[in-house]
Amino acid sequence: xxxxxxxxxxxxTINQGVALExxxxxxxxxxxxxxxxxxxxxxxxxxxxxGTPVKVTTDFGEVMVYSTITEEGPxxxxxxxxxxxWSNQVVNPDTQxxxxxxxxxxxxxxxxxxxxxxxxxxxxIGKLKEVQK
Amino acid sequence: xxxxKITTHYDVLCPFCGTLCDxxxxxxxxxxxxxxxxxxxxxxxxxxxxxxxxxxxLKPQIKEKGTFRDATWDEALDKAADILIKAKRPxxxxxxxxxxxxxxxxAELAEYLRAILDNTASVCHGxxxxxxxxxxxxxxxxxxxxxxxxxxIFWGSNPVHAHxxxxxxxxxxxxxxxxxxxxxxxxxxxVDPRNTHTAQIADLYIxxxxxxxxxxxxxxxxxxxxxxxxxKEVSGVPMEDIKKLVDILKKxxxxxxxxxxxxxxxxxHHRNIxxxxxxxxxxxxxxxxxxxxxxxxxxxxxxxxxxxxxxGYAYSIDFSxxxxxxxxxxxxxVDLLMNDEVDATLIVASDPASNFPAGAVRxxxxxxxxxxxxxxxxxxxYADVILPPAFAGIECEGTAYRMDKVPLxxxxxxxxxxxxxxxKEILERLLEKVKAKEGK
Numbered sequence: 001x002x003x004x005x006x007x008x009x010x011x012x013t014i015n016q017g018v019a020l021e022x023x024x025x026x027x028x029x030x031x032x033x034x035x036x037x038x039x040x041x042x043x044x045x046x047x048x049x050x051g052t053p054v055k056v057t058t059d060f061g062e063v064m065v066y067s068t069i070t071e072e073g074p075x076x077x078x079x080x081x082x083x084x085x086w087s088n089q090v091v092n093p094d095t096q097x098x099x100x101x102x103x104x105x106x107x108x109x110x111x112x113x114x115x116x117x118x119x120x121x122x123x124x125i126g127k128l129k130e131v132q133k
Numbered sequence: 134x135x136x137x138k139i140t141t142h143y144d145v146l147c148p149f150c151g152t153l154c155d156x157x158x159x160x161x162x163x164x165x166x167x168x169x170x171x172x173x174x175x176x177x178x179x180x181x182x183x184x185x186x187x188x189x190x191l192k193p194q195i196k197e198k199g200t201f202r203d204a205t206w207d208e209a210l211d212k213a214a215d216i217l218i219k220a221k222r223p224x225x226x227x228x229x230x231x232x233x234x235x236x237x238x239x240a241e242l243a244e245y246l247r248a249i250l251d252n253t254a255s256v257c258h259g260x261x262x263x264x265x266x267x268x269x270x271x272x273x274x275x276x277x278x279x280x281x282x283x284x285x286i287f288w289g290s291n292p293v294h295a296h297x298x299x300x301x302x303x304x305x306x307x308x309x310x311x312x313x314x315x316x317x318x319x320x321x322x323x324v325d326p327r328n329t330h331t332a333q334i335a336d337l338y339i340x341x342x343x344x345x346x347x348x349x350x351x352x353x354x355x356x357x358x359x360x361x362x363x364x365k366e367v368s369g370v371p372m373e374d375i376k377k378l379v380d381i382l383k384k385x386x387x388x389x390x391x392x393x394x395x396x397x398x399x400x401x402h403h404r405n406i407x408x409x410x411x412x413x414x415x416x417x418x419x420x421x422x423x424x425x426x427x428x429x430x431x432x433x434x435x436x437x438x439x440x441x442x443x444x445g446y447a448y449s450i451d452f453s454x455x456x457x458x459x460x461x462x463x464x465x466x467v468d469l470l471m472n473d474e475v476d477a478t479l480i481v482a483s484d485p486a487s488n489f490p491a492g493a494v495r496x497x498x499x500x501x502x503x504x505x506x507x508x509x510x511x512x513x514x515y516a517d518v519i520l521p522p523a524f525a526g527i528e529c530e531g532t533a534y535r536m537d538k539v540p541l542x543x544x545x546x547x548x549x550x551x552x553x554x555x556x557k558e559i560l561e562r563l564l565e566k567v568k569a570k571e572g573k
Binding site: 007009010011012013014017018020021022023024025026060061070071072073074075078080083084085088089091092093095096097098099100101102103104105121122124125126128129 | 149173174175178179181182186188255256257259260263291293294295297326327328329330332333343344394395397398399400401402403429448449461462465466467468471484486487488489490491492493494495498508509510511514515
Protein backbone atom coordinates (compact mmCIF):
# COMPACT_ATOMS: atom_id res chain seq x y z
CA UNK A 1 0.00 0.00 0.00
CA UNK A 2 1.10 3.57 -0.44
CA UNK A 3 0.26 7.08 0.73
CA UNK A 4 0.91 10.35 -1.07
CA UNK A 5 0.71 14.06 -0.27
CA UNK A 6 2.27 13.68 3.16
CA UNK A 7 4.47 16.28 4.85
CA UNK A 8 7.75 15.00 6.31
CA UNK A 9 9.09 16.55 9.51
CA UNK A 10 12.39 15.64 11.21
CA UNK A 11 13.83 16.38 14.66
CA UNK A 12 15.33 15.15 17.89
CA THR A 13 13.81 12.27 19.85
CA ILE A 14 15.18 11.17 23.19
CA ASN A 15 15.70 7.60 21.93
CA GLN A 16 17.69 8.92 19.00
CA GLY A 17 19.78 11.07 21.38
CA VAL A 18 20.47 8.12 23.67
CA ALA A 19 21.30 5.86 20.71
CA LEU A 20 23.75 8.29 19.13
CA GLU A 21 25.64 8.71 22.40
CA UNK A 22 25.57 4.94 22.88
CA UNK A 23 27.15 4.32 19.48
CA UNK A 24 26.18 5.49 16.02
CA UNK A 25 27.23 2.19 14.47
CA UNK A 26 24.93 0.09 16.70
CA UNK A 27 21.61 -1.64 15.90
CA UNK A 28 20.07 0.53 18.64
CA UNK A 29 20.71 3.59 16.47
CA UNK A 30 18.86 1.98 13.51
CA UNK A 31 15.86 1.25 15.73
CA UNK A 32 15.90 4.78 17.16
CA UNK A 33 16.51 6.88 14.03
CA UNK A 34 15.82 4.60 11.05
CA UNK A 35 12.11 4.83 11.72
CA UNK A 36 9.14 6.76 10.38
CA UNK A 37 6.19 7.54 12.66
CA UNK A 38 2.68 7.89 11.26
CA UNK A 39 -0.59 9.29 12.48
CA UNK A 40 -2.81 6.43 13.69
CA UNK A 41 -5.40 6.80 10.92
CA UNK A 42 -2.80 7.24 8.19
CA UNK A 43 -1.11 4.06 9.39
CA UNK A 44 -4.38 2.12 9.09
CA UNK A 45 -4.52 3.09 5.41
CA UNK A 46 -1.08 1.52 4.91
CA UNK A 47 -2.62 -1.80 5.96
CA UNK A 48 0.50 -3.29 7.56
CA UNK A 49 1.81 -4.13 11.02
CA UNK A 50 4.10 -1.77 12.93
CA GLY A 51 7.73 -2.42 12.05
CA THR A 52 7.09 -3.11 8.36
CA PRO A 53 9.76 -1.40 6.23
CA VAL A 54 8.50 1.55 4.19
CA LYS A 55 10.13 3.51 1.38
CA VAL A 56 9.87 7.26 1.94
CA THR A 57 10.33 9.33 -1.22
CA THR A 58 10.64 13.11 -1.55
CA ASP A 59 11.81 15.37 -4.38
CA PHE A 60 15.32 15.02 -2.93
CA GLY A 61 15.75 11.28 -2.55
CA GLU A 62 14.39 8.09 -1.07
CA VAL A 63 15.17 5.98 1.99
CA MET A 64 14.00 2.71 3.53
CA VAL A 65 12.98 2.94 7.20
CA TYR A 66 10.82 1.00 9.67
CA SER A 67 7.25 2.21 10.24
CA THR A 68 5.39 2.77 13.48
CA ILE A 69 2.47 4.69 14.98
CA THR A 70 3.26 8.03 16.61
CA GLU A 71 2.94 8.74 20.32
CA GLU A 72 2.84 12.45 19.50
CA GLY A 73 -0.38 12.59 17.50
CA PRO A 74 -2.85 13.04 16.12
CA UNK A 75 -1.10 14.63 13.16
CA UNK A 76 -2.93 13.47 10.00
CA UNK A 77 -0.95 14.01 6.82
CA UNK A 78 2.33 14.45 8.68
CA UNK A 79 5.08 11.83 9.01
CA UNK A 80 8.17 12.14 11.23
CA UNK A 81 11.67 10.67 10.94
CA UNK A 82 14.17 11.48 13.73
CA UNK A 83 17.19 13.57 12.69
CA UNK A 84 20.11 11.43 11.50
CA UNK A 85 21.50 9.60 8.48
CA TRP A 86 18.11 8.19 7.37
CA SER A 87 16.15 11.45 7.39
CA ASN A 88 19.03 13.26 5.71
CA GLN A 89 18.66 11.13 2.57
CA VAL A 90 15.33 12.83 1.87
CA VAL A 91 15.59 16.37 3.29
CA ASN A 92 15.72 19.55 1.19
CA PRO A 93 19.36 20.76 1.04
CA ASP A 94 18.28 24.25 -0.10
CA THR A 95 19.34 26.84 2.49
CA GLN A 96 17.56 29.77 0.84
CA UNK A 97 20.79 31.71 1.24
CA UNK A 98 20.99 31.46 5.02
CA UNK A 99 23.22 28.40 5.48
CA UNK A 100 20.66 26.14 7.15
CA UNK A 101 19.05 23.45 4.99
CA UNK A 102 15.28 23.04 5.06
CA UNK A 103 15.21 19.93 7.23
CA UNK A 104 11.46 20.10 7.85
CA UNK A 105 8.32 20.25 5.75
CA UNK A 106 9.10 18.29 2.57
CA UNK A 107 6.28 16.76 0.49
CA UNK A 108 6.63 12.99 0.72
CA UNK A 109 5.08 9.72 -0.39
CA UNK A 110 5.36 6.39 1.33
CA UNK A 111 4.96 2.80 0.18
CA UNK A 112 5.28 -0.38 2.18
CA UNK A 113 7.98 -2.81 1.09
CA UNK A 114 7.36 -5.99 3.09
CA UNK A 115 10.72 -7.60 2.28
CA UNK A 116 12.60 -4.25 2.29
CA UNK A 117 15.89 -3.98 4.14
CA UNK A 118 16.66 -1.01 6.38
CA UNK A 119 20.39 -0.30 6.12
CA UNK A 120 22.48 0.54 9.18
CA UNK A 121 24.13 3.98 9.42
CA UNK A 122 27.49 2.89 8.02
CA UNK A 123 25.98 1.01 5.04
CA UNK A 124 23.60 3.86 4.28
CA ILE A 125 26.28 6.57 4.34
CA GLY A 126 28.66 4.17 2.55
CA LYS A 127 26.37 4.34 -0.48
CA LEU A 128 27.23 8.05 -0.78
CA LYS A 129 30.92 7.12 -0.80
CA GLU A 130 30.45 4.34 -3.39
CA VAL A 131 28.97 6.74 -5.91
CA GLN A 132 32.47 8.30 -6.20
CA LYS A 133 34.08 5.15 -7.58
CA UNK B 134 36.52 -10.44 46.80
CA UNK B 135 38.08 -7.01 47.13
CA UNK B 136 35.87 -3.96 47.18
CA UNK B 137 36.61 -1.39 44.45
CA LYS B 138 37.27 2.11 45.74
CA ILE B 139 34.48 4.40 44.57
CA THR B 140 35.10 8.13 44.18
CA THR B 141 32.08 10.42 43.83
CA HIS B 142 32.28 13.75 42.01
CA TYR B 143 29.58 16.33 42.81
CA ASP B 144 28.27 19.30 40.79
CA VAL B 145 29.63 17.94 37.53
CA LEU B 146 28.53 19.65 34.29
CA CYS B 147 26.85 17.62 31.58
CA PRO B 148 28.45 18.06 28.15
CA PHE B 149 25.44 17.15 26.04
CA CYS B 150 22.77 19.79 25.37
CA GLY B 151 22.61 23.57 25.71
CA THR B 152 20.92 23.33 29.12
CA LEU B 153 24.40 22.47 30.48
CA CYS B 154 23.09 20.99 33.78
CA ASP B 155 25.61 21.57 36.56
CA UNK B 156 24.36 19.30 39.34
CA UNK B 157 25.40 15.83 38.19
CA UNK B 158 26.88 13.26 40.57
CA UNK B 159 29.28 10.75 39.04
CA UNK B 160 30.65 7.62 40.72
CA UNK B 161 34.03 6.44 39.43
CA UNK B 162 35.82 3.19 40.18
CA UNK B 163 39.06 2.09 38.47
CA UNK B 164 38.82 5.08 36.15
CA UNK B 165 35.42 3.89 34.85
CA UNK B 166 32.03 5.50 35.32
CA UNK B 167 29.84 3.13 37.30
CA UNK B 168 26.88 5.26 38.35
CA UNK B 169 25.28 8.60 37.46
CA UNK B 170 22.72 10.63 39.41
CA UNK B 171 20.60 13.66 38.38
CA UNK B 172 21.50 13.39 34.69
CA UNK B 173 18.94 12.75 31.93
CA UNK B 174 18.95 9.61 29.79
CA UNK B 175 21.09 11.16 27.08
CA UNK B 176 23.62 12.71 29.48
CA UNK B 177 23.96 9.43 31.35
CA UNK B 178 24.63 7.59 28.10
CA UNK B 179 27.25 10.14 27.08
CA UNK B 180 29.18 9.71 30.34
CA UNK B 181 29.01 5.90 30.07
CA UNK B 182 30.15 6.05 26.43
CA UNK B 183 33.53 7.34 27.64
CA UNK B 184 34.17 3.94 29.28
CA UNK B 185 36.20 1.43 27.25
CA UNK B 186 34.10 0.01 24.40
CA UNK B 187 34.53 -1.65 21.03
CA UNK B 188 33.73 1.54 19.18
CA UNK B 189 36.15 4.03 20.72
CA UNK B 190 39.41 4.95 18.97
CA LEU B 191 42.33 4.52 21.36
CA LYS B 192 45.18 5.38 18.98
CA PRO B 193 45.51 7.71 15.98
CA GLN B 194 44.48 6.00 12.75
CA ILE B 195 45.62 6.42 9.16
CA LYS B 196 43.72 4.87 6.27
CA GLU B 197 45.85 2.94 3.79
CA LYS B 198 44.35 1.05 0.86
CA GLY B 199 40.91 1.33 2.37
CA THR B 200 41.68 0.07 5.88
CA PHE B 201 42.74 1.82 9.06
CA ARG B 202 46.03 1.09 10.79
CA ASP B 203 47.31 2.31 14.15
CA ALA B 204 49.72 5.21 13.84
CA THR B 205 51.83 7.36 16.14
CA TRP B 206 50.66 10.91 16.89
CA ASP B 207 53.57 12.24 14.87
CA GLU B 208 52.68 10.21 11.78
CA ALA B 209 48.98 11.03 11.99
CA LEU B 210 49.55 14.76 12.52
CA ASP B 211 52.08 14.73 9.68
CA LYS B 212 49.52 13.22 7.31
CA ALA B 213 46.79 15.61 8.52
CA ALA B 214 49.07 18.63 8.03
CA ASP B 215 49.95 17.46 4.49
CA ILE B 216 46.26 17.16 3.59
CA LEU B 217 45.46 20.64 4.93
CA ILE B 218 48.47 22.35 3.31
CA LYS B 219 47.80 20.73 -0.06
CA ALA B 220 44.13 21.74 -0.06
CA LYS B 221 43.14 24.94 -1.85
CA ARG B 222 39.84 25.38 0.01
CA PRO B 223 39.87 23.42 3.28
CA UNK B 224 36.87 23.48 5.62
CA UNK B 225 37.19 23.35 9.41
CA UNK B 226 33.81 22.30 10.78
CA UNK B 227 32.24 21.24 14.09
CA UNK B 228 33.57 22.73 17.35
CA UNK B 229 30.22 22.82 19.18
CA UNK B 230 30.84 19.74 21.32
CA UNK B 231 34.22 20.81 22.58
CA UNK B 232 35.47 23.49 24.93
CA UNK B 233 36.18 27.16 24.19
CA UNK B 234 39.98 26.91 24.46
CA UNK B 235 40.03 24.33 21.62
CA UNK B 236 37.67 26.52 19.56
CA UNK B 237 40.15 29.40 19.91
CA UNK B 238 43.00 27.29 18.54
CA UNK B 239 40.67 26.11 15.74
CA ALA B 240 40.10 29.73 14.72
CA GLU B 241 43.87 30.35 14.69
CA LEU B 242 44.46 27.26 12.54
CA ALA B 243 41.75 28.31 10.09
CA GLU B 244 43.26 31.77 9.72
CA TYR B 245 46.73 30.33 9.19
CA LEU B 246 45.46 27.87 6.55
CA ARG B 247 43.27 30.52 4.88
CA ALA B 248 40.47 28.02 5.37
CA ILE B 249 36.74 28.23 5.96
CA LEU B 250 35.73 28.10 9.61
CA ASP B 251 32.23 26.98 10.51
CA ASN B 252 30.41 25.48 13.48
CA THR B 253 27.21 23.50 13.83
CA ALA B 254 25.11 26.66 14.28
CA SER B 255 25.34 26.65 10.48
CA VAL B 256 22.72 23.86 10.28
CA CYS B 257 20.90 24.68 13.50
CA HIS B 258 20.44 28.15 15.05
CA GLY B 259 22.33 30.04 12.32
CA UNK B 260 19.05 31.71 11.23
CA UNK B 261 18.56 32.88 14.85
CA UNK B 262 21.97 34.57 14.76
CA UNK B 263 21.08 36.25 11.44
CA UNK B 264 17.80 37.52 12.87
CA UNK B 265 19.50 38.79 16.03
CA UNK B 266 22.00 40.67 13.83
CA UNK B 267 19.05 42.17 11.93
CA UNK B 268 16.74 43.25 14.74
CA UNK B 269 18.52 42.60 18.07
CA UNK B 270 17.12 40.29 20.72
CA UNK B 271 15.65 40.75 24.17
CA UNK B 272 17.40 37.84 25.93
CA UNK B 273 17.97 36.94 29.55
CA UNK B 274 19.61 34.25 31.63
CA UNK B 275 17.69 31.10 32.52
CA UNK B 276 17.66 31.98 36.24
CA UNK B 277 15.47 35.03 35.52
CA UNK B 278 12.92 32.86 33.72
CA UNK B 279 12.97 30.33 36.54
CA UNK B 280 12.31 32.97 39.20
CA UNK B 281 9.93 35.27 37.33
CA UNK B 282 8.22 33.79 34.25
CA UNK B 283 4.52 32.99 34.62
CA UNK B 284 3.98 32.37 30.90
CA UNK B 285 6.32 30.03 29.03
CA ILE B 286 5.91 29.41 25.29
CA PHE B 287 7.76 26.62 23.47
CA TRP B 288 7.57 27.41 19.76
CA GLY B 289 8.86 24.68 17.42
CA SER B 290 10.82 23.07 20.20
CA ASN B 291 10.26 19.85 22.11
CA PRO B 292 12.32 19.99 25.32
CA VAL B 293 10.92 16.69 26.68
CA HIS B 294 13.03 15.03 23.97
CA ALA B 295 15.75 17.52 23.09
CA HIS B 296 16.52 19.24 26.43
CA UNK B 297 15.12 16.70 28.90
CA UNK B 298 15.91 18.58 32.13
CA UNK B 299 15.07 22.10 30.89
CA UNK B 300 11.51 21.81 32.20
CA UNK B 301 12.51 20.69 35.68
CA UNK B 302 15.45 23.08 36.06
CA UNK B 303 14.25 26.34 34.50
CA UNK B 304 10.93 26.51 32.74
CA UNK B 305 8.11 24.35 34.06
CA UNK B 306 8.13 22.32 37.28
CA UNK B 307 10.87 24.14 39.19
CA UNK B 308 9.96 26.48 42.08
CA UNK B 309 11.23 30.03 41.51
CA UNK B 310 11.61 33.01 43.85
CA UNK B 311 8.36 34.60 42.59
CA UNK B 312 6.90 31.30 41.35
CA UNK B 313 6.79 29.43 44.63
CA UNK B 314 4.22 26.89 43.50
CA UNK B 315 6.30 25.71 40.52
CA UNK B 316 4.15 24.21 37.76
CA UNK B 317 0.91 25.69 39.16
CA UNK B 318 2.35 29.20 38.95
CA UNK B 319 3.19 28.91 35.27
CA UNK B 320 1.04 28.77 32.15
CA UNK B 321 2.68 26.68 29.42
CA UNK B 322 1.88 27.14 25.72
CA UNK B 323 3.27 24.94 22.94
CA VAL B 324 3.09 25.87 19.24
CA ASP B 325 3.97 22.92 17.01
CA PRO B 326 2.60 20.98 14.02
CA ARG B 327 2.71 17.77 16.11
CA ASN B 328 1.06 17.18 19.48
CA THR B 329 4.51 16.56 20.99
CA HIS B 330 5.15 15.17 24.46
CA THR B 331 5.84 18.76 25.54
CA ALA B 332 2.47 19.82 24.07
CA GLN B 333 0.75 16.99 25.94
CA ILE B 334 1.81 18.46 29.30
CA ALA B 335 1.09 22.08 28.31
CA ASP B 336 -1.91 24.19 29.32
CA LEU B 337 -2.54 25.29 25.73
CA TYR B 338 -1.49 23.57 22.53
CA ILE B 339 -1.67 25.50 19.26
CA UNK B 340 -1.46 23.26 16.20
CA UNK B 341 0.16 25.20 13.37
CA UNK B 342 0.50 23.93 9.80
CA UNK B 343 4.07 22.90 8.85
CA UNK B 344 6.05 25.75 7.24
CA UNK B 345 3.42 28.37 8.15
CA UNK B 346 4.86 29.76 11.41
CA UNK B 347 5.70 33.08 9.73
CA UNK B 348 2.05 33.74 8.84
CA UNK B 349 0.90 32.83 12.36
CA UNK B 350 3.50 35.07 14.04
CA UNK B 351 2.45 38.01 11.89
CA UNK B 352 -1.24 37.35 12.48
CA UNK B 353 -0.57 37.44 16.23
CA UNK B 354 1.30 40.73 15.80
CA UNK B 355 -1.58 42.18 13.81
CA UNK B 356 -4.21 41.12 16.37
CA UNK B 357 -1.99 42.50 19.14
CA UNK B 358 -2.11 45.90 17.43
CA UNK B 359 -5.89 45.71 17.24
CA UNK B 360 -6.17 44.92 13.53
CA UNK B 361 -9.29 42.95 12.61
CA UNK B 362 -8.12 40.25 10.17
CA UNK B 363 -10.48 39.20 7.40
CA UNK B 364 -9.81 35.46 7.81
CA LYS B 365 -11.43 32.56 9.63
CA GLU B 366 -8.09 30.93 10.32
CA VAL B 367 -4.38 31.55 9.82
CA SER B 368 -1.88 28.68 9.34
CA GLY B 369 -4.58 26.23 10.44
CA VAL B 370 -5.25 28.11 13.71
CA PRO B 371 -8.84 29.44 14.12
CA MET B 372 -9.05 33.21 14.62
CA GLU B 373 -10.73 32.77 18.04
CA ASP B 374 -7.67 30.80 19.24
CA ILE B 375 -5.32 33.53 18.01
CA LYS B 376 -7.37 36.16 19.88
CA LYS B 377 -7.36 33.98 23.00
CA LEU B 378 -3.59 33.55 22.74
CA VAL B 379 -3.04 37.31 22.33
CA ASP B 380 -5.15 37.89 25.42
CA ILE B 381 -3.00 35.43 27.39
CA LEU B 382 0.19 37.09 26.10
CA LYS B 383 -0.96 40.56 27.17
CA LYS B 384 -2.17 39.54 30.61
CA UNK B 385 0.93 37.72 31.85
CA UNK B 386 3.41 39.38 34.22
CA UNK B 387 6.56 37.96 32.68
CA UNK B 388 6.53 35.89 29.50
CA UNK B 389 9.20 34.05 27.57
CA UNK B 390 9.35 32.33 24.19
CA UNK B 391 11.77 29.41 23.89
CA UNK B 392 12.12 28.60 20.21
CA UNK B 393 13.80 25.70 18.42
CA UNK B 394 14.38 24.06 15.08
CA UNK B 395 10.68 24.33 14.20
CA UNK B 396 11.37 27.97 13.34
CA UNK B 397 14.94 27.84 12.02
CA UNK B 398 14.81 24.74 9.80
CA UNK B 399 11.51 25.43 8.05
CA UNK B 400 10.81 27.66 5.06
CA UNK B 401 11.50 31.35 5.76
CA HIS B 402 14.23 30.37 8.26
CA HIS B 403 15.58 33.62 9.80
CA ARG B 404 12.49 35.61 8.83
CA ASN B 405 10.54 33.45 11.31
CA ILE B 406 12.91 34.52 14.07
CA UNK B 407 12.81 38.17 12.91
CA UNK B 408 9.08 38.07 13.31
CA UNK B 409 9.22 36.31 16.71
CA UNK B 410 11.66 38.93 18.01
CA UNK B 411 9.45 41.76 16.71
CA UNK B 412 6.46 40.15 18.43
CA UNK B 413 8.38 40.06 21.72
CA UNK B 414 9.41 43.70 21.25
CA UNK B 415 5.79 44.73 20.67
CA UNK B 416 4.59 42.67 23.64
CA UNK B 417 6.84 44.77 25.86
CA UNK B 418 4.37 47.65 25.29
CA UNK B 419 1.92 45.62 27.38
CA UNK B 420 4.01 43.52 29.78
CA UNK B 421 7.49 42.09 30.28
CA UNK B 422 8.46 39.60 27.54
CA UNK B 423 11.73 37.95 26.46
CA UNK B 424 12.88 35.09 24.25
CA UNK B 425 15.74 32.58 24.12
CA UNK B 426 16.85 30.08 21.48
CA UNK B 427 16.99 26.45 22.65
CA UNK B 428 20.58 25.72 21.66
CA UNK B 429 21.35 22.08 20.88
CA UNK B 430 25.02 21.26 21.48
CA UNK B 431 26.31 22.04 24.95
CA UNK B 432 28.87 24.57 23.71
CA UNK B 433 27.49 25.81 20.39
CA UNK B 434 26.81 29.15 22.10
CA UNK B 435 30.51 29.12 23.11
CA UNK B 436 31.62 28.41 19.53
CA UNK B 437 29.68 31.49 18.39
CA UNK B 438 31.22 33.60 21.18
CA UNK B 439 34.80 32.42 20.62
CA UNK B 440 34.64 32.79 16.83
CA UNK B 441 33.10 36.24 17.24
CA UNK B 442 35.80 37.59 19.54
CA UNK B 443 38.51 36.05 17.35
CA UNK B 444 37.23 36.93 13.89
CA GLY B 445 34.29 39.29 14.30
CA TYR B 446 31.74 36.71 13.11
CA ALA B 447 29.88 33.82 14.75
CA TYR B 448 29.98 31.22 11.93
CA SER B 449 30.44 30.81 8.13
CA ILE B 450 33.82 32.57 8.10
CA ASP B 451 36.11 32.54 5.08
CA PHE B 452 39.84 33.36 5.43
CA SER B 453 40.80 32.77 1.78
CA UNK B 454 41.71 36.47 1.36
CA UNK B 455 43.73 36.45 4.61
CA UNK B 456 41.08 38.46 6.40
CA UNK B 457 37.80 37.21 7.78
CA UNK B 458 34.75 37.44 5.54
CA UNK B 459 31.26 36.36 6.59
CA UNK B 460 28.42 35.31 4.35
CA UNK B 461 26.02 32.53 5.36
CA UNK B 462 24.60 31.01 2.19
CA UNK B 463 28.01 31.30 0.54
CA UNK B 464 30.59 30.29 3.18
CA UNK B 465 28.28 28.03 5.20
CA UNK B 466 29.30 24.36 5.14
CA VAL B 467 26.23 22.88 3.43
CA ASP B 468 26.22 25.51 0.67
CA LEU B 469 29.97 25.11 0.07
CA LEU B 470 29.64 21.33 -0.08
CA MET B 471 26.55 21.42 -2.32
CA ASN B 472 28.54 23.66 -4.69
CA ASP B 473 31.46 21.20 -4.42
CA GLU B 474 33.91 23.96 -3.45
CA VAL B 475 35.63 22.21 -0.54
CA ASP B 476 38.67 19.99 -1.25
CA ALA B 477 39.57 18.81 2.29
CA THR B 478 37.69 18.76 5.59
CA LEU B 479 38.84 18.83 9.21
CA ILE B 480 35.99 17.75 11.49
CA VAL B 481 36.25 18.63 15.17
CA ALA B 482 33.77 16.90 17.51
CA SER B 483 30.98 16.53 14.98
CA ASP B 484 29.40 14.02 12.62
CA PRO B 485 28.41 15.84 9.43
CA ALA B 486 28.03 12.58 7.47
CA SER B 487 25.02 11.83 9.68
CA ASN B 488 23.71 15.36 9.95
CA PHE B 489 24.18 17.01 6.54
CA PRO B 490 21.83 16.41 3.60
CA ALA B 491 22.95 13.50 1.40
CA GLY B 492 24.13 15.69 -1.49
CA ALA B 493 26.52 17.62 0.75
CA VAL B 494 27.92 14.39 2.26
CA ARG B 495 28.46 12.92 -1.23
CA UNK B 496 30.64 15.90 -2.19
CA UNK B 497 32.47 15.87 1.17
CA UNK B 498 33.44 12.23 0.57
CA UNK B 499 35.14 13.12 -2.75
CA UNK B 500 38.03 14.67 -0.84
CA UNK B 501 40.24 13.81 2.17
CA UNK B 502 38.68 14.01 5.64
CA UNK B 503 40.48 14.39 8.97
CA UNK B 504 38.32 13.61 12.01
CA UNK B 505 39.03 14.55 15.63
CA UNK B 506 36.49 12.07 16.97
CA UNK B 507 36.46 9.59 19.88
CA UNK B 508 33.95 7.09 18.44
CA UNK B 509 33.17 5.16 15.29
CA UNK B 510 30.68 7.37 13.41
CA UNK B 511 29.60 7.51 9.76
CA UNK B 512 32.04 10.44 9.38
CA UNK B 513 35.06 8.86 11.07
CA UNK B 514 34.63 5.45 9.39
CA TYR B 515 34.98 7.12 5.97
CA ALA B 516 37.73 9.54 7.07
CA ASP B 517 41.39 9.33 6.06
CA VAL B 518 43.01 10.32 9.34
CA ILE B 519 41.50 9.95 12.83
CA LEU B 520 42.91 11.85 15.79
CA PRO B 521 41.37 10.43 19.01
CA PRO B 522 40.50 13.07 21.62
CA ALA B 523 39.75 13.02 25.34
CA PHE B 524 36.09 13.87 26.11
CA ALA B 525 35.86 17.54 27.06
CA GLY B 526 33.89 17.81 30.29
CA ILE B 527 34.54 14.18 31.28
CA GLU B 528 38.24 13.53 30.69
CA CYS B 529 39.54 17.10 30.51
CA GLU B 530 38.54 20.56 31.74
CA GLY B 531 37.50 23.57 29.73
CA THR B 532 34.95 26.37 29.41
CA ALA B 533 31.49 26.04 27.89
CA TYR B 534 28.66 28.54 27.30
CA ARG B 535 25.13 27.57 28.29
CA MET B 536 22.26 28.37 25.86
CA ASP B 537 21.79 31.74 27.63
CA LYS B 538 25.50 32.58 27.07
CA VAL B 539 26.57 32.01 30.68
CA PRO B 540 30.12 30.58 30.72
CA LEU B 541 30.63 27.62 33.05
CA UNK B 542 33.72 25.55 33.81
CA UNK B 543 33.60 21.91 32.67
CA UNK B 544 34.97 19.34 35.13
CA UNK B 545 37.34 16.42 34.70
CA UNK B 546 36.09 13.26 36.42
CA UNK B 547 38.33 10.55 34.96
CA UNK B 548 41.52 10.12 32.96
CA UNK B 549 41.48 9.71 29.19
CA UNK B 550 43.00 6.59 27.59
CA UNK B 551 46.79 7.07 27.29
CA UNK B 552 46.85 7.97 23.61
CA UNK B 553 43.83 10.30 23.64
CA UNK B 554 44.68 14.00 23.91
CA UNK B 555 42.46 17.02 24.67
CA UNK B 556 41.07 18.71 21.53
CA LYS B 557 43.04 21.85 22.36
CA GLU B 558 46.35 20.00 22.43
CA ILE B 559 45.58 18.12 19.19
CA LEU B 560 44.78 21.39 17.39
CA GLU B 561 47.86 23.11 18.84
CA ARG B 562 50.13 20.28 17.70
CA LEU B 563 48.48 20.29 14.27
CA LEU B 564 49.04 24.05 13.99
CA GLU B 565 52.72 23.63 14.99
CA LYS B 566 53.10 20.86 12.42
CA VAL B 567 51.57 22.98 9.66
CA LYS B 568 53.85 25.91 10.57
CA ALA B 569 56.95 23.66 10.69
CA LYS B 570 56.16 22.22 7.26
CA GLU B 571 55.82 25.69 5.79
CA GLY B 572 59.17 26.64 7.38
CA LYS B 573 57.76 29.14 9.89
